[in-house]
Amino acid sequence: MAVGKRTFAFARFLRLAALGLALALLYVLTAVVVAQEPTPEATLYVVQPGDTLFSIAQRFDTTVEALVAANSIADPSLIRVGQKLVIPSPLPESVPAVEQVSQSRIHPVRAGETLPFLAFRYGATVWVLRAVNELGPLAEVRPGQLLEIPPPIAEHPGVPPLPTIMTQPAPGVQGQTMVVKVRGIGPLQLEGLLLDRDLWFIEEGGEYWALVGIGVLTAPGSYSLTLRVTEAESGDRITMQEPVTVTEGGFTTYNIVVPADRQSLLDPALVRAEQARVNAVFAQVSHTRQWNGLFGYPLAGELVTSSPFGQRRSYNGGPVSSYHAGHDYKVDEGTPVLAPMTGTVALAEPLQVRGQAVILDHGLGVMSGFWHLSQIDVQVGQVVGKGQVIGLAGNTGLSTGPHLHWEMRVFGVPVNPLQWTQQEFP
Ligand SMILES: [Zn+2]
Incomplete structure (x- = not known):
């Protein structure tokens, strides 16, 4: 069993989305705890919806008994979502070593940058960026604002990343061309819809992009970008929606x-x-x-x-x-x-x-x-x-x-x- 290769259940992603903020906070806590962990091999895992001790043991090539012992679990049938488990010392080469947690970076926001854009760029999610920077659920970022960027989320077991979406320019403008970019953790099949038009995605270097012409007569306002993402390997699917704002072209x-x-x-x-x-x-x-x-x-x-x-x-x-x-x-x-x-x-x-x-x-x-x-x-x-x-x-x-x-x-x-x-x- 290749432990390094995780299969990503998109159904679980959906439930993750519902838990968004809570998980993001847990992620932050986990990152902190992992950073203080004395032995480099030790791994912390955050219990996900649908997990059992057995499934976790399988995932990390260990045993239920070892998990129970390492975490002093009284009743193996009772674990709760969000609970942090120490994964016991690995069998040789069986557990993906947690990457050295690099220091968080500070990013000064530039004009035109949005949270989805920055999440895309830094391999994070919008939720995590909001949580780390204590931004409200509807807060936008503004030029000059200093954002703390956590280490890429993919380095941490138990929190599989959603595909990231970014649009450029943001916001969109009447009469301009917009590019939609999507990046996942493996090959994807994508269907997209924006402004009543199907998006035609082109794959280049593991990234997917599609062009959209925003009509001169498109009313300024908020529109929804709908993406149906199929993970090519597993066939798992998820439908994602992103708001896309269109502003005035300033025509005479x-x-x-x-x-x-x-x-x-x-x-x-x-x-x-x-x-x-x-x-x-x-x-x-x-x-x-x-x-x-x-x-x-x-x-x-x-x-x-x-x-x-x-x-x-x-x-x-x-x-x-x-x-x-x-x-x-x-x-x-x-x-x-x-x-x-x-x-x-x-x-x-x-x-x-x-x-x-x-x-x-x-x-x-x-x-x-x-x-x-x-x-x-x-x-x-x-x-x-x-x-x-x-x-x-x-x-x-x-x-x-x-x-x-x-x-x-x-x-x-x-x-x-x-x-x-x-x-x-x-
Ligand atoms: Zn002319």
């Missing part, structure tokens, strides 16, 4: 005056048909990630924004009927347009509203679009490298002057492309 409203000779381009039937064509391309998901590191800009030289991403729009003084799904740069006609990242050309054709258009597929649901070009220099299926010229900027389609419209989509949801020039995903 703008009235666009369309010249008389282009009024026909606002015909709803035409707008809808072209939308459907473009959305069908954006809905494709290729399975190879072609992006790596920060995105570049689609133009060289000085950038002049003429219309930012997310701006609410009315046309010719009408109602606010739409928002700006991309970021516009004022440019001279004929300025080379560059691929901001490696990608495969998914669309390269003239459209009526968007003018000469190119869409690049960067893989795993991430795409970028470039509208109103005067010339297209690429073909569908072609792979272009970061910085490669894909066409020339212009004034074709529903456009009131030479400019480049650059947009990005994450699983079809328009997101702010500038975020990808500042934040690396995943």
